[in-house]
Amino acid sequence: xxxxVNGTTIEHDEEGYITxxxxxxxxxxxxxxxxxxxxxxxxxxxxxxxxxxxxEEYQIAPAVRVLIKSIKKSMGPEVGNNKYMYELFxxxxxxxxxxxxxxxxxxxxx
Amino acid sequence: MKFGIVVSEGPYxxxxxxxxxxxxxxxxxxxxxxxxxxxxxxGVNVGTRLSIPPQDDRQIQAQWTALAKEHGLDLVICIAAxxxxxxxxxxxxxxxxxxxxxxxxxxxxxxxxxxxxxxxQADRTITFGD
Amino acid sequence: MAxxxxxxxxxxxxxxxxxxxxxxxxxxxxxLMEDGVYGAMSGTAMSEVVAGMGxxxxxxVLGADVSARGIxxxxxxxxxxxxxxxxxxxxxxSCDRVQNWL
Amino acid sequence: MSIVKKFLYVNRKxxxxxxxxxxxxxVVLIGAAFDQDVSMAFLDDGVFQLTKGQDTKEAGLKNFSPxxxxxxxxxxxxxxxxxxxxxxxxxxxxxxxxxQWEDEDDDYAEKPSIIxxxxxxxxxxxxxxxVILSF
Numbered sequence: 001x002x003x004x005v006n007g008t009t010i011e012h013d014e015e016g017y018i019t020x021x022x023x024x025x026x027x028x029x030x031x032x033x034x035x036x037x038x039x040x041x042x043x044x045x046x047x048x049x050x051x052x053x054x055x056e057e058y059q060i061a062p063a064v065r066v067l068i069k070s071i072k073k074s075m076g077p078e079v080g081n082n083k084y085m086y087e088l089f090x091x092x093x094x095x096x097x098x099x100x101x102x103x104x105x106x107x108x109x110x
Numbered sequence: 111m112k113f114g115i116v117v118s119e120g121p122y123x124x125x126x127x128x129x130x131x132x133x134x135x136x137x138x139x140x141x142x143x144x145x146x147x148x149x150x151x152x153g154v155n156v157g158t159r160l161s162i163p164p165q166d167d168r169q170i171q172a173q174w175t176a177l178a179k180e181h182g183l184d185l186v187i188c189i190a191a192x193x194x195x196x197x198x199x200x201x202x203x204x205x206x207x208x209x210x211x212x213x214x215x216x217x218x219x220x221x222x223x224x225x226x227x228x229x230x231q232a233d234r235t236i237t238f239g240d
Numbered sequence: 241m242a243x244x245x246x247x248x249x250x251x252x253x254x255x256x257x258x259x260x261x262x263x264x265x266x267x268x269x270x271x272l273m274e275d276g277v278y279g280a281m282s283g284t285a286m287s288e289v290v291a292g293m294g295x296x297x298x299x300x301v302l303g304a305d306v307s308a309r310g311i312x313x314x315x316x317x318x319x320x321x322x323x324x325x326x327x328x329x330x331x332x333x334s335c336d337r338v339q340n341w342l
Numbered sequence: 343m344s345i346v347k348k349f350l351y352v353n354r355k356x357x358x359x360x361x362x363x364x365x366x367x368x369v370v371l372i373g374a375a376f377d378q379d380v381s382m383a384f385l386d387d388g389v390f391q392l393t394k395g396q397d398t399k400e401a402g403l404k405n406f407s408p409x410x411x412x413x414x415x416x417x418x419x420x421x422x423x424x425x426x427x428x429x430x431x432x433x434x435x436x437x438x439x440x441x442q443w444e445d446e447d448d449d450y451a452e453k454p455s456i457i458x459x460x461x462x463x464x465x466x467x468x469x470x471x472x473v474i475l476s477f
Contacts, residue, residue: 014206014207015205015206059404059405059406059409060371060412063371063374063416066415066416069415116475118477125305126248129248132304132325133328133329135325136329137329140326140330142329150369151361190365190368191365221372222369223372225369225373225475226349226369226372226378229347229349229473230345230378231345233333234332234335234338236246236332236338236340237340239340239342239476240248243468243469255386256354259385262465263464265465337471337472337474338474339468340476342354
């Protein structure tokens with residue numbers, strides 16, 4: 001199972017998460033988002049970039065409430081709220097946005 | 111009194127699961143309640159139905175399964191720890207595209223939240239591990 | 241507000257028992273179990289340390305693990321009480337919390 | 343869920359040699375969603391978990407030490423570190439990562455999460471808990 005980015009294949013698992021995190025590119029993110037039926041706008045990218053920065057710094061994808069709290073702080077409450085996040089990523093800001101951002105699947109532990 | 115039990119070492123390698131089993135049996139025998147047994151770290155390996163211990167040794171998984179049946183115990187295997195170590199129930203195996211599953215009767219796979227919830231609900235939480 | 245502590249490591253192998261006794265409060269109980277029962281033996285290099293550091297707590301040993309290791313009951317140091325699993329349960333119930341030193 | 347209990351996660355083991363430190367952190371991160379009164383204790387070899395400059399590349403392991411700095415986002419802001427354990431291992435506070443949390447009620451002021459306590463102080467922290475989970 002793989003995504004096709006301009007002729008290059010990027011392996012992914014059963015659920016669409018890429019297997020080798022270092023293979024992520026912005027072009028790949030566009031390809032994954034199409035497969036997910038998400039039309040990437042500015043806010044989508046802001047969330048994806050935030051997730052990647054957070055992962056780079058702390059080596060974990062943040063929990064949804066941490067994500068929302070941080071987005072609220074940096075982009076304001078009209079973006080940083082649960083409802084809007086789910087409008088951006090209908091299958092969940094954690095799962096879907098992490099997939100597009102090329103991060104590990106959040107361990108759905110709760 | 112309600113006890114919550116954590117088992118955090120693998121069977122046979124470590125005595126932890128045996129000690130936990132003896133404790134749970136004694137607790138039930140003296141009229142206490144055991145709200146949940148949560149298997150974490152290598153403790154998740156207690157829940158595989160594919161182990162074949164020698165006939166003259168204790169059957170750790172079978173003992174737990176029997177105790178769970180008799181007393182309606184809630185035996186929970188941590189999903190994050192289980193996935194690392196290759197323990198899957200049928201649902202997970204299907205979802206992850208794996209060709210087999212190995213969880214024994216009486217055990218269920220669930221999240222770490224179940225450990226925290228156990229700590230909140232139980233009067234005493236006791237860990238058997240290394 | 242007493243705590244029941246459990247220790248399952250031999251004091252000849254690591255510092256867990258020392259650490260536990262260094263943190264236990266006056267009136268707490270400490271139960272030696274699994275390989276921890278070796279810390280309950282008299283006449284060892286650790287006996288005096290255990291007796292000294294354990295002076296302010298109540299020391300117990302799990303009888304089942306003592307017999308399993310072939311330690312004769314007479315080798316369990318004075319002042320250390322042997323308990324069975326039901327008594328272990330009772331101690332856990334009557335303390336305010338249990339701390340397992342792993 | 344209205345019950346709020348005092349949870350203490352006790353860390354007495356070094357990172358990497360065994361998985362306990364890493365899986366303990368996973369429990370803490372998940373547990374943070376339950377709105378309990380959470381503290382972490384680092385004593386004995388557990389203090390090694392917090393040291394600066396961990397680089398796991400050559401060993402081929404996942405470096406989870408940066409995650410400690412995310413704990414503040416999860417409202418885990420009380421990391422008790424035992425002075426005697428540091429001393430015995432030739433460490434000082436300067437050898438540990440700078441871990442902070444943002445106080446929303448104080449204009450997002452950054453405050454240190456690490457609280458250095460004596461052995462007696464650590465015993466007091468332990469004796470004040472409802473649930474103690476050891477790793």
